[in-house]
Amino acid sequence: MKKEKYALGVDIGGTNIKMGIVSDTGKIVFKTMLPTNRKGGPEEVLSQFKKGIKSILGEKKYKIKGIGIGAAGSVSSKKGTVSNPPNVPGWKVVNIVKIIKKEFNISVFIDNDANSAAIGEMLFGAGKKNNSFALITLGTGVGGGLIFDRKIFQGSTGAAGEIGHISIDHNGRKCNCGSRGCVEAYVGNHYLMKIVKDELADHKNSKILKLINNDTKLLTPIIINKAAKSGDKYAKQIIERVGYYVGSALSSVANLLEIDTFIIGGGVSAFGKPLTDSIKKTLRNNVLKVLKSRIKVSQAKLKNNAGMIGAASLVFYNLK
Template sequence: MTKHDKAVIGIDLGGTSIKFGLVSAEGNILAKVSRPSNASQGPDAVIEQIKSGVHELLKDDVRVKGIGIGAPGIVNAKKGIVENPPNLPGWGKICVSKILEKEFDKKIFVENDANAAAIGEMVFGAGKDLTSFLMVTLGTGVGGGIVIKKKIFRGDSGAAGEFGHMTIDFNGPKCNCGSRGCIEAYLGINYLTQHVASDLGRHSSSKIFELIDYNLDNLTPLIISKAAKAGDEYAISVITDAGTKLGYAISSVCNLLDITSIIVGGGVAGFGQLLFDSAKASAKERVLKSLRDKITILPAKLSNEAGILGASSLVVYND
């Protein structure tokens, strides 16, 4: 007898670890495994780890409809090629779908991880009832995915949706991409915590000091969130400011695309209502009048499992 005929496998390929989930057609995780990426040993080692995780989920006669993979960096979704993903050195261009099709004889779908997160929200999450939306992921980087009329918009080369590198100040702080004032250069976790760390000295009464044990290395978005919830004025201003900047970038997207529903996920989204309220206020302030009352900013639903569920949703979406 076979099990889970309608289930799918989702793979979240990262530089440190690879997470695998066996997921039902409704988006419930039935089993999970993970493997270290072994990235420093080169691409063949990473591919072996991918195969090993999938084999483990497929043991005991489990059968699945297909396998979806969310990968960082540039992905040619049509051809299933993952190109020079950051944090996976020496990778070059690898047709992951061909390799896995040969190994497992299943349909394989590969997508950039930010697009996979957007498709995940469309299939299983907060975007289920939306026709068009922008998905923003606030993590180490700031990712974006554009869904237009229930289809992911990839652009000519698959690079569309780089919301994180929209400039909100052309003289702003330098971003990793080489540009200045990108929204990622304010809201990316490392940029945000570095900014707070260098600013904290001027706010000596902030509760953050106690929460980080007077060690700046312990500073995380969660700590800032905790301090804000405890009424810390400086922490509240950090979150409000982050939300305001996010709203400015969102307003440009709304004006450009006439998309007014925005789903926000990722670690920094844990700032919660304060972030969402200030983002909505500044987006409304800057967007064209005709769109003003339509702007909706929603928290992502897939949260902690966004990687696995986003990857799994690729099979359902492409089916």
């Protein structure tokens, strides 16, 4: 029997740092979580980080080949730096790879959360059999990871794949990045919930309002999904429209790169099949003829643990 190899995957979130020992078959065999303590600033976050790694490396049962880190914000996988992560205030540029390597004398790899998720899907999830695909994470923001011939496409500084900032309307909604009409400004979780909140005033009979007892603060993609499943017209319309927006942005990706396979992950992807169907329909309507019959859209397979498994997959990807 082939002996399994292990990597430590670290997912730095705004609230918690999740750490998991992941096997080279993509299974989590041990996991732990500790608070990010982001209010204490970068020093405190790093100290929590080291504390977690120290305790998990103590799990002597598993021979760990390296540490993979998935982080939000601007990440340079080549330099090993994370700059201005949106979820840790006061954190400017930190070479986290250098710090962790020095402290633990082990191989360390880092990438942004969307690229890590794309590599995770390629090695262990929905992209196992695909040579090339784009992964889109629909969460607070809209992230993207591009896989060509089983390799992640980084761009010259690691900033490639920002599918969320493809504009679908040049006179459209203002986006956080300063541009207009970015798809993120329509389907990013915060933006989407705000749009729905405003529109609910015209949909007083929607089941969404019943499910949240008229308290729009309780609005989530899961609630919208629940309402849609019970037949609510407006909720179904929201999901259809998210699919239309995402599909419009992805049509540009397909036409530019001749990518025909798309994997959808992140919290908003809880909309499930009606969402992927709407994305697929929009793509087929908008891509060039040569691509039409080839378009495939599927849901990401690594659900709740995508962060940890994606981060750990950086080790297997880089050390293979």
